[in-house]
Amino acid sequence: MAWRRCLQETFGYLPKYLIAERAGAWGAVLPLFECRGWFSGKAWISTPFAVYGGALSVDPDAAATLAADLRRRAAAAEVQFVDLRNGWEDQRLGFTPVDRYVTFTQALQCPDQEQLLAELPKKTRNMVRKALKTPFRAERGGRDWARFAQFHGQTLRRLGTPSFPDHHFRRIVDYFGGEAELFELWHGDQLAAASLNFIYAGSAHIYYAGADPRFNSLAANYAMYNDHLLNAAARGLTEFDFGRCKLGAGTFEFKKHWATQMRALPYEMLLVKRTALPDLTPKNPKFSLAIEIWRRLPLWLTRRLGPVLVKQFP
Numbered sequence: 001m002a003w004r005r006c007l008q009e010t011f012g013y014l015p016k017y018l019i020a021e022r023a024g025a026w027g028a029v030l031p032l033f034e035c036r037g038w039f040s041g042k043a044w045i046s047t048p049f050a051v052y053g054g055a056l057s058v059d060p061d062a063a064a065t066l067a068a069d070l071r072r073r074a075a076a077a078e079v080q081f082v083d084l085r086n087g088w089e090d091q092r093l094g095f096t097p098v099d100r101y102v103t104f105t106q107a108l109q110c111p112d113q114e115q116l117l118a119e120l121p122k123k124t125r126n127m128v129r130k131a132l133k134t135p136f137r138a139e140r141g142g143r144d145w146a147r148f149a150q151f152h153g154q155t156l157r158r159l160g161t162p163s164f165p166d167h168h169f170r171r172i173v174d175y176f177g178g179e180a181e182l183f184e185l186w187h188g189d190q191l192a193a194a195s196l197n198f199i200y201a202g203s204a205h206i207y208y209a210g211a212d213p214r215f216n217s218l219a220a221n222y223a224m225y226n227d228h229l230l231n232a233a234a235r236g237l238t239e240f241d242f243g244r245c246k247l248g249a250g251t252f253e254f255k256k257h258w259a260t261q262m263r264a265l266p267y268e269m270l271l272v273k274r275t276a277l278p279d280l281t282p283k284n285p286k287f288s289l290a291i292e293i294w295r296r297l298p299l300w301l302t303r304r305l306g307p308v309l310v311k312q313f314p
Contacts, residue, residue: 002175027062048314052087067093082270098267104260131223155210160291163306192220
């Protein structure tokens with residue numbers, strides 16, 4: 001419900017939840033949001049800006065009933081497509097597979113620094129050792145969402161990606177409470193890296209993150225991830241989720257080399273008015289020129305235009 005409030009209040013997406021029930025008991029539920037974009041048209045997504053979504057069910061009959069009802073409702077609503085961002089194989093409803101994304105996780109076994117270093121591949125281990133030689137200062141649990149929004153927006157501009165509205169992060173911090181955590185890595189009085197993480201069901205998820213390229217030579221990004229892993233283990237969490245990335249993306253190799261387990265994400269789409277799978281990702285060649293232009297725009301302009309554009313790519 002916290003995520004629903006964030007999406008509805010920040011972006012205006014319309015929640016349309018489907019529930020299959022028998023004798024008053026829920027057998028399956030699908031959180032859907034209706035989004036209208038310049039490139040996508042009207043679409044239903046489970047769930048916008050989320051890594052994991054899709055239906056949850058307790059038995060196959062309930063899932064089949066929900067899938068059939070979804071087909072009927074989507075056709076009646078004349079949506080372009082329904083995008084289901086399933087986290088696990090047993091969530092599939094039988095629609096067209098989308099094989100674009102993987103996720104990386106690491107099982108936490110309460111390692112200390114030396115144990116963690118011993119588990120890491122040589123290249124990552126060397127970068128972490130380099131980071132440990134720099135007197136970075138880690139701070140977590142703050143509530144300065146505005147500073148994080150500014151810092152994260154700078155990172156997205158370098159990537160050629162529109163930034164989120166500042167109040168998106170304010171609402172996450174407010175509505176998720178203790179399940180959302182801001183982290184900052186400082187070098188003296190300069191912010192070197194930052195992240196917004198979710199803590200849930202024994203797992204820590206790094207969800208939004210950024211690093212100042214001026215500190216690349218000091219391996220600030222490695223210092224941040226190293227701190228996250230040690231802290232999560234010390235808190236008794238059992239898994240660290242490095243998050244989703246697209247096959248072939250620059251973050252793919254980085255996440256792969258943290259002694260992680262890679263898992264393909266079984267996303268699927270129900271094509272309704274569309275006849276081919278849409279690709280609204282930065283890897284689509286149609287967006288390459290726009291990405292290059294965005295990288296060259298002044299930061300103040302990208303911060304102003306970003307919230308308008310990001311809504312088009314949920």
